Amino acid sequence: MNIKIEKLVKQFAKLPRVGTRAATRIVLNLLQDKTGRAESLATALLDAAKTIHPCSICGVLTDQDKCEYCCDITRQNGQLCIVRDLSDVVVLEKSGVFHGRYHVLGGNLSGVAGITPDDLNISSIPSRIISEQITEIIFALPNTVEGKTTQQYIISAINNPNVSFSELASGVPLGGDLDYIDDGTLTLAFWGRKKL
């Protein structure tokens, strides 16, 4: 195979859940397309990579200063849902179970991967609690050691008696990622969230 095509296949093969075979199909399909889909995809991706950045308040990706959730005046203040990344916001929004505000950490604490509190979007939570009159923080983090560690760290870092904390009810499979759960299970887990 041409070396340029091979390099492109290797880059596509690094995408989540895409192997070498699927990457080859994708690249050849794009390059053999005569309607300019490769250019249009590349241009859109380049544009997004340049203009998309985390929302200054909650960390959701946006091309504006504030994301659509922080701008939305129909959403309730008072409840803050803390998630690991944007894909978790996407599934929660799809299930329609939550209408408060989000906070995207951008990862979970991990000794193995060397992720410390400074690497995560944690430090702005206390000021959001005051400015948005947050009374309940709902943790929708992965049901893993890292997720639970992160949750405990945030609870002790906030240390505010006026805020109650809850986490999603069991129903989230152990070791599971939020964005592979069906809407029904996710809704039940939200309703059955436990006080901490």
Added chain:
Amino acid sequence: MNIKIEKLVKQFAKLPRVGTRAATRIVLNLLQDKTGRAESLATALLDAAKTIHPCSICGVLTDQDKCEYCCDITRQNGQLCIVRDLSDVVVLEKSGVFHGRYHVLGGNLSGVAGITPDDLNISSIPSRIISEQITEIIFALPNTVEGKTTQQYIISAINNPNVSFSELASGVPLGGDLDYIDDGTLTLAFWGRKKL
């Protein structure tokens, strides 16, 4: 989700064997990456889309005038393997069963999809037979009605008594695409090719 991200997800979801969920994961993974993978992928794709084109002789995608198979002087002349597209060349090369020349049609004749001989890379075959002293044409086309129709059309269009024709032995599953067959089956099919 941000409208720009949503549009990008829709473009990724159109790629072969990528659905909306996988596309969302891919796009968020790329945009949340801090090492510039999104830019680098987009730039590589844009560059490939601009510089990659079919080889002037055989139709294999390349960024040169002639592809690496047509330039390779260690490959035997005399045998021409006709395939539907470049992904078929990739699996044949991976199996290592063929060391002659390739000819990529760029599709198969199809009444339903309105693909006529003029849409395919067929007209240059007779001149290749003369210039490359081709004595055997091996059809490695999909085992479908379209594949067989294309094969019959090419045999009658060439109409040359000095050229023998063969097709891959059965072993290629009916209705199956070449690039999902394991190397062993493909090799057996190549060895057992039938005279027409």
